Amino acid sequence: MADTLHAPSEDLHETLLDMGRRARAASAALSKAGQNGRTHAIFAMADALIAAQPAILAANQDDLDGGRAKGLTDAMMDRLALTPDRVAGIAASLRAVAELPDPVGSEIARWTVPSGLDIARVRTPLGVIGIIYEARPNVTADAAALCVRSGNAALLRAGSESLQSSIAIADALRAGLRKVGLPEDAVQLVQTKDRAAVGHMLTGLQGNLDVIVPRGGKSLVERVQAEARIPVIGHLEGLCHVYVDAAADPQMAIDITVNAKMRRTGICGSAETLLMDAKIADTLLPAIASALKDAGCTMVGDDAARAIFADMEVATEDDWRTEYLAPTISVRVVDGIDGAIEHITTYGTSHTECIITEDTAKAEKFFSDIDAGIIIHNASTQYADGGEFGMGAEIGIATGRIHARGPVGAEQLTIFKYVVRGTGQTRP
């Protein structure tokens, strides 16, 4: 496997500027390759990944040795580890992205104005996307494929723990691009553990980096949001609430709350706070809390909740602001839907919010008054996922307010241009 990625230079900033320029040139070629060209490219990337499996596993062994020496936890080691099956799984994900509809060139809207001009709003790639991520090596392939699907060049910055694996994966993806005659610089990986590289990317590389997508923990995302001079698409926290209304179906309230909290506790769409309508707290909270407890969840609650279900620690102000990412939930009794909306407006992080009620008018009020990327009526918050939304793949869940919110798939990695067809019009 040829490694044509350049090594970190003495002058890291110059290296990154050069990567940006080459990414810009490659993005133009990717854009011109057309939908079929990009589809073939992603299939070729998948094939090349399989072909490079020995090299990838060897590189991964280096990362695992380093991780062991560094004292990574078992959970982190597991996330880092690649096996033949996992490499095959990454290739399968690439093929799934290759089969997604290509958003570039599709008409979002088209209309005619009184001057006779025929105006169309047409999707076009964002350009060059920088992705900064932490340990998991599969992100290298997933993010690169989603960028290629949407006609964008990817500039990847992997976590230091998975750097060798990521280099091997990026090499394979670039080999796939070369095979179909597309510029390998459409996928580039920053080959250094120097954290200064992130800082250089955040300045936008002299106009050659259009957007940054941070994928990682809160400290990474906070750093990116604080320092970035270019737009950021990312999510800071998923502090998701489940509000159980007086008009809830009791069994549905139990099932959804337990699923929203406990199905997987470490993902951003897991519920962190249960809000109980005071009107039914007495009757329904004991059943929900028992079910949570049986599922292995610990609870902290306000005075009203603890008066109903004793097996709860006292919830502090901090609890309402904590994304546990663990089998713990905070519980508060609120004054109906208005109390729930007020709590969520104060403590929510614009990720995913859920109401359980049989009263459609209340659901519509919740939809209207809650400001979040995803608002769910009568289903688990754990559906906050690009795959479950029918997007096929996602690069993350956005909690900002610009460009895209919620799951960010291929379509959200595009912008539009106006294509105007005239017949000789001059403006009076």
Next chain:
Amino acid sequence: MADTLHAPSEDLHETLLDMGRRARAASAALSKAGQNGRTHAIFAMADALIAAQPAILAANQDDLDGGRAKGLTDAMMDRLALTPDRVAGIAASLRAVAELPDPVGSEIARWTVPSGLDIARVRTPLGVIGIIYEARPNVTADAAALCVRSGNAALLRAGSESLQSSIAIADALRAGLRKVGLPEDAVQLVQTKDRAAVGHMLTGLQGNLDVIVPRGGKSLVERVQAEARIPVIGHLEGLCHVYVDAAADPQMAIDITVNAKMRRTGICGSAETLLMDAKIADTLLPAIASALKDAGCTMVGDDAARAIFADMEVATEDDWRTEYLAPTISVRVVDGIDGAIEHITTYGTSHTECIITEDTAKAEKFFSDIDAGIIIHNASTQYADGGEFGMGAEIGIATGRIHARGPVGAEQLTIFKYVVRGTGQTRP
């Protein structure tokens, strides 16, 4: 007229943070007011503007006196001056915005996924929009109305030359909001000439300012883009090209080129460079250049162009990068559509690009390969305007790559949220 806007405090940063907090609260009220509530508010703002005409004209006289003392040019003084007719015109613009369709709450897309979830993508306001602008006092009203139409609170920072007029206009708009029971803080004006106020806005006011729209000259926009820690929707330059292809209709080429350059030379959609296909430069350039000359346009050209039409100065590299905003055009002979695309890719600013040809395949290639907000076939670049696009009003033409490109109207001042309707789904 009650002036409830607060005066600049000793601590400008604290003042601005407080304005941001109040804007955030007001934006929630504006969002909840519904489409009819916002429509009534904008009509009331127009009525209040008419009622405040004496106060506005008196304040404008202060600005005019200040401008005269400062030695503003006649053109600048004219842009600054308000008359009863101009105030009526601003009120009419507000009423036109009140009659625009309200984008908030409209469904962009809706689909069902295999789990049975019904997913809708629904427009929602951006939140709080900061607008930083230069001399023209009418922007205060236009920008505020477009923000209210789209459910957003506006934080306005007027140019110092028009500050007194802008304060009087903002007072009137706020009186209109009060009259319909909406929070006046949905429209706030920064009441200081201290340039540090801009710097504070660019930091995002602790999360209470979602996006900055700069409207002004290149130095303002460059400062905003360099310093902003929050997203910017704005345009830096409109270096628009007209490419006359070998297959152009000759008379159409003459008419469009003269109109694109000379209808109004000071606007961002005016053409700055004429690219002539080498195949027809000999026969068609003399006619186009003569027509431009007759219209009062001076020309600079490359050697090939000057060999055909002698009355041109030599074009330097700088000329290809210059937005003249004046009756001057640069002329270059290029090698067909590929040469035109290469020139535009090198020198264009992603604003508006035009091809004149009767060959539809070439037009489609131009649409596909040019990366700009607006790409026009067989019509003048001067159609680059929200009104001409049927948007009713615009806050500017965006040349960035994120969120919106081209004319930014009410719809582009929104983002979306996902509204998910379930029937009790828990995720396996």
